[in-house]
Structures are given as structure tokens and as C-alpha cells.
Amino acid sequence: MTGVITDACIRCKYMNCIEVCPVDAFYEGETMLVINPRECVDCGCCIEECPVDAIVFDTEERAQPWLALNAKYANLWPNVTFDGGQTPPDADHYASVPDKFDQHFSPNPGKGDIGPRTASARAKACGGCTKETPLKKLARLIRSLWR
Numbered sequence: 001m002t003g004v005i006t007d008a009c010i011r012c013k014y015m016n017c018i019e020v021c022p023v024d025a026f027y028e029g030e031t032m033l034v035i036n037p038r039e040c041v042d043c044g045c046c047i048e049e050c051p052v053d054a055i056v057f058d059t060e061e062r063a064q065p066w067l068a069l070n071a072k073y074a075n076l077w078p079n080v081t082f083d084g085g086q087t088p089p090d091a092d093h094y095a096s097v098p099d100k101f102d103q104h105f106s107p108n109p110g111k112g113d114i115g116p117r118t119a120s121a122r123a124k125a126c127g128g129c130t131k132e133t134p135l136k137k138l139a140r141l142i143r144s145l146w147r
């Protein structure tokens, strides 16, 4: 079993889902995210988080048209592991639009974690790279004694 993102995500990209994924199984297209079925561990955490009910388990009928799309684009689009501000300003308008695939799906990749905004968010999230931990302080002191 795996989570599957449906067309309800298109042009919404609220990004709540990726914050709770324990295995970073989300991949970003220009207008929607998909889940890699080979990485998803079926915890279902993301299903509860999506405000437009875009994620379902693959056992549900509503998932069937989107299974192949999730598997295909998870191999083509970049991995995304945190919210870097990708939600479009008009997301709330598209939240109530049905059947968005034909008019609004884009096969183009999104920025994933390497876009300029997400890179900045990552720098903020990872204090371990920049802060001096007690171990780093000890290593610095030892190095200074050898000079």
C-alpha cells in the first residue's frame, strides 16, 4: 500500500504533507507533488494533513487514475522535503476547482529542495551546520593547542 496524490493537489501545493513524511517520499512538479510508491512506508500521516483531501491510499478507487502518474513523475521530478514557500498565491481559488488535470497539470519539474527559497529555508532548519556544538568547540580547542 502507498499514498497517492490526486489532481486535487494541482495549483494548490499547500505543502502540509511533506512536513510530516518520515521518509521524504515527496517529489515536486511545477503544479503538484507526487509520492514515490517505492519510498512511501504507508504511515498515512500526510493524508490527514492535506486541506484539500488530495492524498489517498492506493487501495481506494479514487487513487487508481493517479497511480501511474505518481510513479512516473517521482522518477522525473526533484525531491522536496520541506515547505519552501511553493504554495501559489491563488491556491485557495483552485482548492474548489474540480478535475484540474486537463487544464492545469504541468509535466515540468518544480524546484524541489534546491530552489533559492527552499535553500534559504534549509539553512534556517539546519542549525547543526552552523552552530558550534560542545563537540565542535572541543575539537577547535584541541586544534588550537597543536598550533
Ligand code: F3S
Residues within 6 Å of the ligand: 005, 008, 009, 010, 012, 013, 014, 015, 016, 017, 018, 033, 049, 050, 051, 052, 053, 054, 055
Ligand atoms: Fe498537495 Fe495537499 Fe500536499 S495540496 S502539496 S497534497 S498538502
